[in-house]
Each structure stands twice: as structure tokens, then as C-alpha cells.
Amino acid sequence: FETLELRGVGRTYGSQVALTGLDLTVRAGEFIALLGPSGCGKSTALNCLAGLIPLTDGQILVDGARVDTEPAERRDFGMVFQNYALFPHMSVWKNVSFGLEMHKVPRRDITPRVERALDLVHLREHARKLPAQLSGGQQQRVAIARVIALEPRLVLMDEPLSNLDAKLRLEMRTEIRRLHQELGLTTIYVTHDQEEALSMADRLVVLRDGRVQQVGTPEELHDEP
Numbered sequence: 311f312e313t314l315e316l317r318g319v320g321r322t323y324g325s326q327v328a329l330t331g332l333d334l335t336v337r338a339g340e341f342i343a344l345l346g347p348s349g350c351g352k353s354t355a356l357n358c359l360a361g362l363i364p365l366t367d368g369q370i371l372v373d374g375a376r377v378d379t380e381p382a383e384r385r386d387f388g389m390v391f392q393n394y395a396l397f398p399h400m401s402v403w404k405n406v407s408f409g410l411e412m413h414k415v416p417r418r419d420i421t422p423r424v425e426r427a428l429d430l431v432h433l434r435e436h437a438r439k440l441p442a443q444l445s446g447g448q449q450q451r452v453a454i455a456r457v458i459a460l461e462p463r464l465v466l467m468d469e470p471l472s473n474l475d476a477k478l479r480l481e482m483r484t485e486i487r488r489l490h491q492e493l494g495l496t497t498i499y500v501t502h503d504q505e506e507a508l509s510m511a512d513r514l515v516v517l518r519d520g521r522v523q524q525v526g527t528p529e530e531l532h533d534e535p
């Protein structure tokens with residue numbers, strides 16, 4: 311796609327306003343960070359995009375066509391969850407191939423796509439292991455491979471590094487940026503870590519109490535108090 315547009319997106323839970331008036335236009339290939347403290351509405355925004363929860367206001371459009379009325383499976387957006395959400399009883403390989411099977415990708419295409427995704431995250435040699443036999447960082451990379459293999463038109467990430475130690479978090483920032491660039495992925499990345507957002511994103515959307523406080527490039531935001 312060329313553009314993804316959020317127009318006045320809002321979500322309330324009962325009387326609780328979690329998100330209101332979110333306007334944003336994302337261009338293909340951009341890396342956007344949604345930044346803000348806990349409770350500001352980041353996960354709500356991401357879950358609305360993913361189609362995991364319905365909006366209570368506004369619209370989401372891809373190249374001018376509404377997608378917020380489409381079920382999650384029809385949006386072709388891939389989500390990397392904070393807790394990875396791997397299938398514990400499936401091997402690394404199967405965790406990655408399962409989604410392709412579900413999407414009825416032809417069998418002969420599945421093997422090369424899984425191989426490529428595992429190569430990209432440097433996990434090919436661990437393909438036979440179960441998630442529990444891997445380190446946290448490796449599990450996190452399986453979760454990324456699983457999404458990459460599906461070749462979604464938009465990648466959504468919800469605090470994907472928050473369960474990793476400081477050293478690995480720094481490594482994975484670079485790794486996620488590298489994958490983003492090599493694959494030309496359009497990415498929306500949720501974090502409460504300002505430094506992480508500034509170091510990774512092309513543009514940042516700063517949320518506070520469910521509203522957009524600032525939008526800008528790292529340079530633009532850095533120059534403000």
C-alpha cells in the first residue's frame with residue numbers, strides 16, 4: 311500500500327476513554343513508534359489496528375479503503391506480542407510454518423519462506439527446538455520470524471523488547487531496524503522507552519492520557535524541551 315490512515319480513532323471501555331482523536335498517516339516503509347507512559351492508550355491503539363478490539367470512534371483506511379470494518383484476518387497485518395505468544399508444544403519451525411499453513415500457502419512455498427524467515431533472525435540451526443529450549447532473545451526472534459514469514463503489509467509490535475535484559479535489548483533494536491530496512495517493512499512499534507523510540511523510529515507519536523501530545527521525527531522531538 312501507499313498510505314495507512316487513522317482518522318479520529320477512539321476507543322472507550324464503558325465510561326473509560328482509553329484513546330481519543332488519533333489522527334495519523336503512515337507512508338509505506340515507515341517505522342513509527344507509539345510512545346508514552348503506561349496507561350496512555352498505546353496497546354489500545356495497536357489492538358484497534360490489529361483488529362483485536364473494535365474502535366468506538368473513527369476510521370482506519372488503507373489507500374482510502376476502510377479496513378476497520380474488516381475482521382483481523384482480512385487486514386493482512388502481522389502482530390508481534392510482548393509475551394511472544396509462541397505455541398509451546400510446537401518446534402521453532404512449526405511455530406513459523408503454522409501461520410502459513412493456516413493461510414493456505416502452497417506447500418512448496420512454505421519451506422523456502424520458513425527457511426528465509428529463520429535465516430533473517432539467525433535461528434536456522436534451532437529450527438527443531440521447542441520455545442522452552444531457547445533464550446528469551448531467541449524466543450523473541452521466533453515471534454518476529456513468524457510474522458515476517460507471513461509477509462504482512464504492516465507489522466505491529468507491542469513492547470517486543472520489554473522482557474529482555476539491557477544488553478539484548480540494545481542488540482535487538484539494531485536487529486529490528488535491520489530487518490525493517492532489508493525487507494522494506496512498514497512498522498508500528500509500541501514502547502514506553504523514549505530512548506528506544508528515538509533510536510529506532512522514523513517518526514514518533516507521543517501519547518498521553520489517550521490523546522496525541524506530539525508527532526515528529528526524532529530530530530524534531532529532540533529539539534523541543
Ligand code: ADP
Nearest residue numbers: 323326327328347348349350351352353354355
Ligand atoms: P498502554 O498500552 O499505554 O499501557 P492501554 O491501552 O493498555 O495503555 O490502556 C489505556 C487505558 O485504558 C488505561 O487507563 C487502561 O486501564 C484502560 N483499559 C485498557 N484495556 C481495558 C479494558 N479491557 N477494560 C477497561 N479499561 C481498559
Ligand code: ADP
Nearest residue numbers: 323326347348349350352353354357392468469
Ligand atoms: P500494558 O500496560 O503492557 O499495555 P496492561 O497491563 O495495561 O498492559 O494490560 C494488560 C491487559 O489488561 C490488556 O489486555 C488490557 O486491555 C487489559 N486491561 C488493562 N487495563 C484494564 C482495566 N482497567 N480493566 C480491564 N482490563 C484492563
